[in-house]
Amino acid sequence: MKYLQRISIHDKVTFAKVVFAYYILLLLFRWHSSAFLTNIFAQPLQSPGADNAFWLSHIIGFPQYIIQQYWASLLLDISLVVFAIACFFMATKKPVVCIVFIIIYITHRITLESYACSHTKSMAAIFMAFLPFCCSKERNFYLTFEFSRFFLLYIMVASAFFKMYNGMALQPNLFATTLINQHIDVAINQPTNISYQIASILIKYPIIAGISYTALVIVQAFFIIGFFTKKIDIILFILLLCFTISTYLLMRIYNFDIIILGLFLLFSAYNKKHEH
């Protein structure tokens, strides 16, 4: 805890650097995972789902054009990286750079997700993390910053709420079934995989699976305290890290994108002087 308190996220400029450095790390991971447009260039099937933003984009026609033109896919991939780096250096000085970056980011993600036939929710979390840097006035920056912080709290609390509302939290022992369905590929191809090793213990003992699931719901619900005080933001940040790592290890779910909003918890803890 004392080590964390020495992290020097004391000002807007440092904070911008931390946020965009983390995003550049996420891009590196995406590059390693071939999650760029040029990797799925010319994929013919689109899947806008029921998403209105995706529908609007497809009605305008830009995702179809971008995925069919290699130069357009490449240009958008390069622009995303270049503007992320530009934001690292000048997001707080030139908010317009961040606005252009957000437009590129949304265009990129809508095209990518439409043609990868997936719909990842982390897209919204990353978008929210960039919003404060579009404000030129200090006061607006902090107001938007607080909104983004609340958005993270909402994500966690809503996840806990839906687990209760949809019934899974009331029958947590059935989490073992979720794990069986989740790990079928690993169980067949790589039974020695660490995720499956951990999961197989929980599958064998549904009571332990139930306790783990209930603990997960409690951790998510705990974020509700963040709506009333910023005093435990560091604890919430640590819980978010634990949540992300444990879901990756246990269920192979990639939640690292949401950590970018977790940085807002760190920053808010050290910027009490800006509370109005």
Add this chain to the structure above:
Amino acid sequence: MSYSKWYIIRLFQQNKILFSFVCIFIFFQFYFNKKQIHSFPWFVWDMYSRIETKPDTITQTAFYVDGKQLDITSIPIWEESTLLHTFNMYYSIQSNNYKDPIETSVKKRTKYLPLNMQNYIAHQIQNSEAAVRDYPRWLIRYVEKITHKNIKQVEVRKMYYQYQNGKIKDLQRSELLLKINK
């Protein structure tokens, strides 16, 4: 408790435009939660909240490259997800007589628009038969890219398993979903 310290009150006092945006955002968040529709940036954060029942048989979509099963857990998560999700999309349309299942939603959402607008939106949103027929060629190129090999044949099979006494039992039953020869 001092209400003036509440975020929403401070926001109203300091920036009315931002206050309006936040109110609109909150309204649509509730709206899409109620409708259970994911619409960027309003997602329903309900992952792993529904009760899953244990099926009698478990199925797996397996990719065979030149006769050998591709270990999709050995490739990055995003490539694995792209392979599975794009194939599922292909198979859902192909097995529906080349009609995109999204057609029903398109008709429902555009029913009050003029006919030419309806046709235009359907053309932009739905997958055409030509696009579906083009997919196998793209799939073989994509598998070549992720395996770094020249490939002659890709087969996609639905494999059947059963979970018994803590182990996955192969039922020695599979169904050929797609066969592509280069």
